[in-house]
Amino acid sequence: MKRLETYLNKKGYVTYNRSYPSTVAGVERSAVHYINSALANISRDEVSKIHFVTHSLGGLLVRYYLSNHKIKQLGRIVMLAPPNNGSPVAEKYRDRFWYRWMTGVPGQQLHKSNNPLLEKLDPIYTDVGIIAGTRSSDPWFNHVFDGEHDGKVAVADTKLTEMKDLITVKHGHTFIMNKRKVKDHIVNFLATGNFYRQQERKPLLNTSES
Structure with a gap:
């Protein structure tokens, strides 16, 4: 997330x-x-709103936190590729040794069916924008x-039911935050509550008489 942090700094945001x-x-x-810990390192006098930009599992961390805590200065939230409803990868492979070894405890919390963690998360009480990728960075999982x-x-x-906006980009999961278009979408949502979409040009109608 370092490149994204630098980009947000240049756009005038105080980042942690x-x-x-x-x-x-x-x-x-x-x-x-x-x-x-993050909130303790933010000077509330320096900022008017506290936004969150998360990647993958980070979205679930914020959802769990907000289900149990209130943040008075809470601003908007942008989630990059969040497994808000679990992942088919975890659903299929969570009992396999290699999957448990690679993903640890959180990997066992990402399955889709009968998931106690997902069932106890409350709706988020602020604007939420979601950016999802449509190009696989892990082709060995494509079949699931x-x-x-x-x-x-x-x-x-x-x-999420309560999301304000969702946009897809042709990027993979792991490095989605490093793409320039994604960074622009994030900044636009934090500022306006919506993702930027380029207006399509409509064809001109020729109304002159022959």
């Missing part, structure tokens, strides 16, 4: 880029610990998807 061990602790523990996906998460599984 918080990483976390995404394969160690569960979503509940990481959400409370790391988001509280039916519709559009980014290699790890299906576009359909990124959606």
